[in-house]
Amino acid sequence: KLLIIDFGSQVTQLIARRLRELNVYCEIHPYQNVTDAFLAEFAPKAVIFSGGPCSVIDKDSPRPPESVYDLGVPILGICYGQQVMMQGLGGHVERGHGTAEFGRAFVVPHGQLELLEGWFLTDKEQVWMSHGDHVSKIAPGFEVYGTSPNAPFAITADVSRNFYAVQFHPEVHHTPNGAKLYENFVRMAGFSGDWTMGAYREQAIEAIRETVGDKQVICGLSGGVDSSVAAVLIHEAIGDQLTCVFVDHGLLRKGEAEEVVTMFRDHYNMKLIHADEQELFLGELDGQSDPETKRKIIGKLFIDVFQKYANEIEGAEFLAQGTLYPDVIESVSFSGGPSVTIKSHHNVGGLPEKMGLKLVEPLRELFKDEVRALGAELGLPPSFIGRHPFPGPGLAIRCPGEITRAKLDILREADAVYIDQIRKHGLYDDIWQAFVAILPVRTVGVMGDGRTYDYACALRAVTSVDGMTADYYPFTHEFLGETATRIINEVPGINRVTYDITSKPPGTIEWE
Numbered sequence: 456k457l458l459i460i461d462f463g464s465q466v467t468q469l470i471a472r473r474l475r476e477l478n479v480y481c482e483i484h485p486y487q488n489v490t491d492a493f494l495a496e497f498a499p500k501a502v503i504f505s506g507g508p509c510s511v512i513d514k515d516s517p518r519p520p521e522s523v524y525d526l527g528v529p530i531l532g533i534c535y536g537q538q539v540m541m542q543g544l545g546g547h548v549e550r551g552h553g554t555a556e557f558g559r560a561f562v563v564p565h566g567q568l569e570l571l572e573g574w575f576l577t578d579k580e581q582v583w584m585s586h587g588d589h590v591s592k593i594a595p596g597f598e599v600y601g602t603s604p605n606a607p608f609a610i611t612a613d614v615s616r617n618f619y620a621v622q623f624h625p626e627v628h629h630t631p632n633g634a635k636l637y638e639n640f641v642r643m644a645g646f647s648g649d650w651t652m653g654a655y656r657e658q659a660i661e662a663i664r665e666t667v668g669d670k671q672v673i674c675g676l677s678g679g680v681d682s683s684v685a686a687v688l689i690h691e692a693i694g695d696q697l698t699c700v701f702v703d704h705g706l707l708r709k710g711e712a713e714e715v716v717t718m719f720r721d722h723y724n725m726k727l728i729h730a731d732e733q734e735l736f737l738g739e740l741d742g743q744s745d746p747e748t749k750r751k752i753i754g755k756l757f758i759d760v761f762q763k764y765a766n767e768i769e770g771a772e773f774l775a776q777g778t779l780y781p782d783v784i785e786s787v788s789f790s791g792g793p794s795v796t797i798k799s800h801h802n803v804g805g806l807p808e809k810m811g812l813k814l815v816e817p818l819r820e821l822f823k824d825e826v827r828a829l830g831a832e833l834g835l836p837p838s839f840i841g842r843h844p845f846p847g848p849g850l851a852i853r854c855p856g857e858i859t860r861a862k863l864d865i866l867r868e869a870d871a872v873y874i875d876q877i878r879k880h881g882l883y884d885d886i887w888q889a890f891v892a893i894l895p896v897r898t899v900g901v902m903g904d905g906r907t908y909d910y911a912c913a914l915r916a917v918t919s920v921d922g923m924t925a926d927y928y929p930f931t932h933e934f935l936g937e938t939a940t941r942i943i944n945e946v947p948g949i950n951r952v953t954y955d956i957t958s959k960p961p962g963t964i965e966w967e
């Protein structure tokens with residue numbers, strides 16, 4: 456396996472991502488944990504030093520243990536990792552003075568290097584730089600293989616020892632051919648690219664059994680991809696020691712509760728508590744129209760309800776969560792400064808402490824697409840794995856203004872027709888998320904010979920990579936027209952359909 460020593464770069468996880476895409480198993484460990492003993496035990500086949508926000512010139516800046524250079528394995532240093540390596544091996548690093556580079560730069564090659572094979576497709580390659588300090592003298596044994604206007608040592612290597620150092624970030628999107636570098640590096644390190652989800656599944660099952668022992672685990676199952684995959688994986692590891700709690704807050708889509716209960720209880724034979732708490736949630740939400748108030752009510756009730764059911768499970772010591780790798784990384788990021796709450800997101804954070812539970816998070820090392828691959832490996836149906844994200848507060852945030860059962864019913868029907876249209880036209884997988892919002896206005900229409908006075912709704916469909924930014928999906932007019940007609944004909948209570956063409960920012964994906 457490959458070891459990534461994390462010096463705190465915001466993009467360290469992308470290194471892991473690039474390597475996983477090459478089917479190479481790697482682990483990220485913070486530099487503090489990487490001691491001589493750790494290295495001996497981990498026995499990496501190759502090591503990558505990540506970038507980081509510190510300056511190697513500072514006395515207490517993070518470093519790897521010196522024994523890493525004696526392992527006899529290939530090492531790749533990136534940005535801060537390059538500087539740490541140069542300094543550690545006898546080179547020299549200096550502070551900025553006009554040599555800082557942030558953003559796009561172009562590297563030109565100097566001679567042949569296996570690491571760069573197939574990389575320089577033209578006489579220069581675009582790379583992404585982000586450094587204040589720079590290497591002023593390379594370490595003995597190193598030679599220069601690439602330069603940029605502000606980085607005379609953009610790419611250096613000591614080929615005899617298999618040490619490589621680059622000033623830029625090959626893992627980011629703005630280094631378009633960066634993946635090639637990683638591909639060459641892992642090949643040179645002797646990886647054959649045989650790490651698969653099948654292998655991960657076996658490892659994860661072992662690890663869950665070891666952690667949990669003979670104790671009981673509870674899992675909040677939302678029916679979303681992450682919690683579903685986590686539940687199925689844990690169930691495979693410990694069977695009936697797992698109990699899932701599915702909270703039905705009355706804000707689910709058409710047929711959703713039945714689908715989840717049937718699949719997990721009947722198909723997977725899991726112990727599943729179907730907590731039908733519609734009355735409670737809809738009761739508390741009655742008359743509320745402020746978006747944040749609605750979110751807070753739902754968030755609080757969710758925790759109360761979950762706790763109530765969990766307390767009934769004797770001997771529960773663990774809470775399973777479908778936490779993903781990006782959540783883990785995000786929560787330790789360096790983004791200082793105040794940030795504004797746009798929406799208070801719904802999660803069950805804080806629950807484990809409150810209930811004195813330990814966590815089991817078997818997806819902590821995976822990216823979303825890997826979770827989907829694992830789901831497929833575990834036999835979850837493709838239609839389930841490829842589902843669009845659905846927010847914790849459910850339809851509440853797609854029903855601006857006061858929530859009523861009547862409105863929710865109309866919304867559910869309209870949404871079902873819309874999604875059916877999208878599936879029928881083969882567009883579902885091209886769209887990141889699609890749904891209907893029911894608007895808090897009624898408008899006048901004419902159907903047959905009669906006047907109607909019914910709700911208007913808005914269709915939403917966006918493309919996105921991570922939900923942070925989004926663009927509206929460019930449906931054809933034919934599609935929109937046909938969908939509007941179907942909704943108005945098939946869904947009593949709606950007589951007007953609009954299409955929301957706001958991007959994010961300035962809009963958000965959901966309406967509240």
Ligand code: XMP
Binds near residue numbers: 800844964965
């Ligand atoms: P917004 O509306 O903020 O949504 O652009 C971005 C993505 O996050 C989802 N979302 C949530 N997911 N709990 C969740 O689990 C929430 O409270 C929540 N609010 C929004 C939204 O569906 C979109 O995918």
